[in-house]
Amino acid sequence: MFLKECTSYLTISIIKLFMVKVVPLQEFYQNTFGGRPCQLDTSIYVGTEFNCGCGSSHRWDPYMMPVIRELPMLKLVIDNPSCGYVTFVKIKGFFKYRFESIVSCLNGIEKPQKKIKKNTITKKTKKTKKVLKKKKVK
Ligand SMILES: [Zn+2]
Numbered sequence: 001m002f003l004k005e006c007t008s009y010l011t012i013s014i015i016k017l018f019m020v021k022v023v024p025l026q027e028f029y030q031n032t033f034g035g036r037p038c039q040l041d042t043s044i045y046v047g048t049e050f051n052c053g054c055g056s057s058h059r060w061d062p063y064m065m066p067v068i069r070e071l072p073m074l075k076l077v078i079d080n081p082s083c084g085y086v087t088f089v090k091i092k093g094f095f096k097y098r099f100e101s102i103v104s105c106l107n108g109i110e111k112p113q114k115k116i117k118k119n120t121i122t123k124k125t126k127k128t129k130k131v132l133k134k135k136k137v138k
Helices: 002-018 025-031 111-137
Strands: 049-051 057-059 067-071 075-080 085-092 098-106
Touching: 025 085, 025 098, 049 085, 049 098, 075 098
Parallel strands: none
Antiparallel strands: 049 057, 067 075, 075 085, 085 098
8 A cells, every 4th residue: 555655656746747737828828927028148058958838848949949038036938839839937056957847838729720711711712703703794
């Protein structure tokens, strides 16, 4: 019994270490409220790993993942367009830095759905044009 409790506690703590709390966009805005555009020298943090809302960890790259917001107490909002998640992190450490992820959120609406809708609309307009032409001929 004791062993079972121990292992379950360990798995929970491991999950907590590698997973970020993923929240709705509205809650994410509430968490990151009061920030300003980043004025911090972030060049020293290049290559620092952080846990992302997509489930994997990324090495931070200023060109691939721009910092969209800076908050007091060394907190940053990192945007990652390649996986679509924005992650709110706290900078920890003095000589070897690490990013402690606080919350993450899926940014924006999925693009493929929009494309499908556009296609159906263009097909419909083409059909109506053909009908109009026929009417004019008559
Ligand atoms: Zn990600």
